[in-house]
Every structure is written in C-alpha cells, then in structure tokens.
Amino acid sequence: xxxxxxxxxxxxxxxxxxxxxxxxxxxxxxxxxxxxxxxxxxxxxxxxxxxxxxxxxxxxxxxxxxxxxxxxxxxxxxxxxxxxxxxxxxxxxxxxxxxxxxxxxxxxxxxxxxxxxxxxxxxxxxxxxxxxxxxxxxxxxxxxxxxxxxxxxxxxxxxxxxxxxxxxxxxxxxxxxxxxxxxxxxxx
Amino acid sequence: xxxxxxxxxxxxxxxxxxxxxxxxxxxxxxxxxxxxxxxxxxxxxxxxxxxxxxxxxxxxxxxxxxxxxxxxxxxxxxxxxxxxxxxxxxxxxxxxxxxxxxxxxxxxxxxxxxxxxxxxxxxxxxxxxxxxxxxxxxxxxxxxxxxxxxxxxxxxxxxxxxxxxxxxxxxxxxxxxxxxxxxxxxxx
DNA sequence: TAAGTCATGTAAAAAGTTACATGATTCT
DNA sequence: AGAATCATGTAACTTTTTACATGACTTA
Numbered sequence: 001x002x003x004x005x006x007x008x009x010x011x012x013x014x015x016x017x018x019x020x021x022x023x024x025x026x027x028x029x030x031x032x033x034x035x036x037x038x039x040x041x042x043x044x045x046x047x048x049x050x051x052x053x054x055x056x057x058x059x060x061x062x063x064x065x066x067x068x069x070x071x072x073x074x075x076x077x078x079x080x081x082x083x084x085x086x087x088x089x090x091x092x093x094x095x096x097x098x099x100x101x102x103x104x105x106x107x108x109x110x111x112x113x114x115x116x117x118x119x120x121x122x123x124x125x126x127x128x129x130x131x132x133x134x135x136x137x138x139x140x141x142x143x144x145x146x147x148x149x150x151x152x153x154x155x156x157x158x159x160x161x162x163x164x165x166x167x168x169x170x171x172x173x174x175x176x177x178x179x180x181x182x183x184x185x186x187x188x
Numbered sequence: 189x190x191x192x193x194x195x196x197x198x199x200x201x202x203x204x205x206x207x208x209x210x211x212x213x214x215x216x217x218x219x220x221x222x223x224x225x226x227x228x229x230x231x232x233x234x235x236x237x238x239x240x241x242x243x244x245x246x247x248x249x250x251x252x253x254x255x256x257x258x259x260x261x262x263x264x265x266x267x268x269x270x271x272x273x274x275x276x277x278x279x280x281x282x283x284x285x286x287x288x289x290x291x292x293x294x295x296x297x298x299x300x301x302x303x304x305x306x307x308x309x310x311x312x313x314x315x316x317x318x319x320x321x322x323x324x325x326x327x328x329x330x331x332x333x334x335x336x337x338x339x340x341x342x343x344x345x346x347x348x349x350x351x352x353x354x355x356x357x358x359x360x361x362x363x364x365x366x367x368x369x370x371x372x373x374x375x376x
Numbered sequence: 377t378a379a380g381t382c383a384t385g386t387a388a389a390a391a392g393t394t395a396c397a398t399g400a401t402t403c404t
Numbered sequence: 405a406g407a408a409t410c411a412t413g414t415a416a417c418t419t420t421t422t423a424c425a426t427g428a429c430t431t432a
Contacts, residue, residue: 007419008289015296025383039292040285045420047385068428070383082299089296090304092311093289097228101196101281103354104227108203108277110347111270116278117341123280153305153373159298162372166291166365173357181350185341195391213411233392235413256400258411 004056006084009049012039014077014085017059019156021076024050034160037167050075058084106181118185125178132171139164192244194272197237200227202265202273205247207344209264212238222348225355238263246272294369306373313366320359327352 006014016022016030027050028043041049053059058081061073077085102124109117142150142161149157194202204210204218215238216231229237241247246269249261265273290312297305330338330349337345 008287008292009419011296012292015292015299018296018299023383024385025381035292035295036285037291038286038288038295040287040420042421043384044386044422066383069381070427072383085296086300089293089300090308091293092308093293095315097224098226098286098288098358099196099228100226100286100354103225103351104196104200104203104223105277105279105281106350106354107223107226107347108199108206108273109350110342110344111203111206112274112277114341120278120280127283153302153375154298156298158372159295162294162297162369163291165368166288166294169361169365170286173361177354177357180353184346184350187341197391211411212413213409228392230393231412232394232414254411257409258399260411 004052006053006056006058006088007049009039009041009045010053010058011085011088012041013046013049013053014058014081017075017077018082018085021074023072023074025072027075035163037170038163053081057081109181109185114185118182121178121182121185125175125182128171128175128178132168132175135164135168135171139168192240194241194244194246194276195237197227197229197233198241198246199273199276200229201234201237201241202246202269205263205265206270206273209262211260211262213260215263223351225358226351241269245269290366297369297373302373306370309366309370309373313363313370316359316363316366320356320363323352323356323359327356 012031012035013027016027016034022030024043024047028041028046031039031041031046050059050061054061054075057078059075059077061075063071063073065071105120139161142157142164146157146161149155150161152158200219200223201215204215204222210218212231212235216229216234219227219229219234238247238249242249242263245266247263247265249263251259251261253259293308327349330345330352334345334349337343338349340346
C-alpha cells in the first residue's frame with residue numbers, strides 16, 4: 001500500500017493538513033474557501049482520498065465520539081506525509097492545458113448573436129471584478145494581520161499570501177479581457 | 189439520440205468544424221495547436237465524441253477512400269450543429285474552480301526547500317515568458333495578415349484574435365507572478 | 377416548518393488520460 | 405534503421421461530478 005501514488009487532490013489535502021489537523025467535513029470547507037480558486041473537490045471525493053492517504057501512511061486520524069452529532073475523525077499529517085508534500089511541491093508540473101470554458105466560448109462567439117455575446121462577457125467582467133474586490137479586501141486584512149510573516153517564505157502565511165497574489169493578478173487580467181471583448185462586441 | 193446532451197469537448201469540436209471541415213486526425217492537431225491553451229483532448233477522446241455528435245445530427249461526414257494511407261472521414265458541421273454552437277456560446281458558464289497545480293504547489297512551498305522552490309518558479313517564469321513571446325509573434329502576424337477582419341466581431345479571425353489576447357494577458361500575468369515568487373524565495 | 381450546519385460515507389455516471397492495436401509512406 | 409506523419413479506432417484506468425443515504429441539532 002505504501003507504493004500507491006498520490007493524486008493531486010491528495011497533495012492538496014496534505015497541504016491543508018500541514019497547517020492544521022482537520023476532519024473530512026472541515027477539509028471539504030477548506031478546499032472550497034481556501035484553495036477553491038485553484039483547485040476543487042466535493043466531500044464524495046475527499047473521504048475516499050483521505051482513506052487512501054491513511055493507507056499510504058501519509059496521514060493518521062484520531063476518532064472522536066460526539067453526542068447529538070455523528071462521530072468524527074480528526075486527521076493529521078505524518079512525518080512521511082510532510083516529506084511527500086515537500087518533495088511534490090518542488091517537482092516540476094507537466095504543462096497541460098488550463099481548461100477555460102469561457103475562452104472556448106469566445107472562440108465561437110463570432111457565430112453567435114453579438115448582443116447576447118456582449119451581455120455574457122459584460123456579466124463575466126462584473127463577476128471577476130467582484131472577486132477582485134474581495135481579494136483586495138483579503139489582501140488588506142493580511143497586510144494588517146500577518147505583517148511580519150509576509151516577508152518570511154518559510155511561513156504558511158507567506159504561501160497563502162502568494163496564492164492570493166496569483167488570484168489578484170488572475171482576476172484583474174480576466175476582468176480586463178472580458179471588458180475589452182464586451183466592448184468590441186458592443187461596437188458592432 | 190437527438191436529446192443526448194453535448195459535452196464541452198463536443199462544443200470545442202463544433203467550434204473548429206464551424207471554420208473548416210476536418211478529419212478526426214486533423215481535429216486532434218487543431219485542438220492542440222489552435223485551442224490547446226484553453227482546452228485539451230487526445231484522439232482517443234475525439235473519435236468517440238465525433239461519433240456522438242454525428243448521432244445527434246450536429247455533424248456529418250463524407251468517407252474518403254485513400255491509397256497508401258488509411259481511409260478517412262471528413263466531418264462538417266450541420267445547420268443543427270451551427271445552431272447548437274451559437275446557443276452554447278452565449279450561455280453563462282457555471283463558475284467552477286480553475287485547476288492550477290502550480291498555484292497549489294505555491295500553497296505548500298513554505299514546507300519545502302526554498303532553494304528548490306525558487307528554481308521551480310524561476311523555471312516556470314521562463315516557460316511563461318517563452319510562450320508570451322510566441323503569442324506576441326502570432327499577434328504581429330495577425331495584425332499584418334488579418335488587419336480588416338480584426339475589427340469585425342462577426343469573423344472567425346476576430347474570435348481567434350480575442351482568444352490570443354486572453355493568452356497574452358494570462359501568460360504575462362503568470363510570468364510576472366512566478367518571477368515575484370521566485371524573487372521572494374531567493375531572498376531568504 | 378423549512379433551511380442550514382455538522383458529519384460520514386457509497387454508487388453511478390461522465391470526463392479525461394494512458395496504453396494497446398495496426399500499417400504504409402516519407403523524411404533524417 | 406529509426407522516427408515522424410497520416411489515419412482510425414478500442415480498452416483500461418483515473419479523476420471528477422452528481423446523486424443517493426442517514427440523522428440530530430440549531431436558526432430564521
């Protein structure tokens with residue numbers, strides 16, 4: 001069982017467990033809230049993945065009995081898990097396609113009604129600008145709350161901040177592109 | 189057979205066939221070369237998908253016998269296919285996560301060796317800058333070759349240009365982020 | 377009383393990746 | 405001689421999504 005290779009989702013979960021011990025339920029929330037911008041998974045994928053990680057010795061769990069609520073399992077990362085995560089984090093990614101359905105729609109927008117197409121991209125622009133504003137609020141919060149840690153790349157706070165910066169740039173660029181495209185379609 | 193719903197890949201193929209009639213083999217190349225930046229599929233996914241589209245009446249094919257080479261099927265989009273594509277292109281996308289393994293690695297980079305992590309992001313910066321340069325060459329070519337069409341959102345050339353602009357912004361932003369992160373990791 | 381939170385799972389289907397299978401021609 | 409191009413498919417496997425299944429407690 002030790003040799004079975006870990007999926008990307010497995011490493012995503014290890015990355016969350018390297019920061020704090022969590023239940024499968026909490027992990028489901030963390031995946032959505034903390035890394036939901038660049039990875040996703042529902043609980044039906046997470047519970048089996050945790051079982052695999054446990055079988056591979058990368059995580060352990062402590063069962064906790066509860067009253068009025070179902071019992072739970074608090075998962076924590078093991079030393080082997082920590083080592084696996086550290087190794088994976090510096091291994092090159094194979095460059096595959098970034099699947100983006102909206103860009104795919106833009107590729108065929110010429111064949112569609114230009115008024116409706118303009119509306120679609122105007123709406124997407126709005127969505128991305130809203131997200132951008134959200135990320136900017138988060139950034140301000142991090143600067144206040146984590147001031148010192150943001151200069152030390154050895155802290156989880158720095159890493160969280162780094163991914164936020166990626167989100168900031170991504171949303172800003174995406175919103176601008178949507179706006180440009182919507183404008184072009186409207187001028188017709 | 190008419191009611192079976194079309195996958196995103198199906199619409200990607202329709203988008204390519206709306207421009208020119210192609211064989212499955214050629215489509216495999218077009219997916220890689222033309223829309224490979226924002227969507228991907230290998231031939232083993234494309235051939236069955238074409239059969240589905242044909243069953244749904246969205247494409248037709250003409251069999252062509254060849255000597256010295258295997259026979260081929262030239263697929264073209266039908267009126268129903270054109271209508272389905274036009275409808276899909278203006279339908280809102282549900283906002284799901286953009287899977288980005290490198291950002292996921294950044295999220296756990298704090299737990300890894302910072303020298304190796306810096307090398308990873310420096311390398312990725314280079315890769316994205318190379319792609320950016322490629323896209324800039326393509327953009328220059330389009331400006332020369334397609335000058336008039338780039339102002340008419342009703343042409344496929346405009347749509348191709350629009351996706352290229354997305355790629356340009358994406359790569360530029362991604363390269364800059366990688367550079368910033370690599371710099372931060374190196375200062376340590 | 378209806379919706380939301382906490383809590384864990386399984387099952388089925390769809391989508392995507394990798395490997396198997398064949399075979400002539402052309403280029404290096 | 406070996407690799408690449410043309411050309412089409414199937415099989416096996418992994419990953420992801422959607423649905424099924426249960427149930428007490430809390431909030432609106």
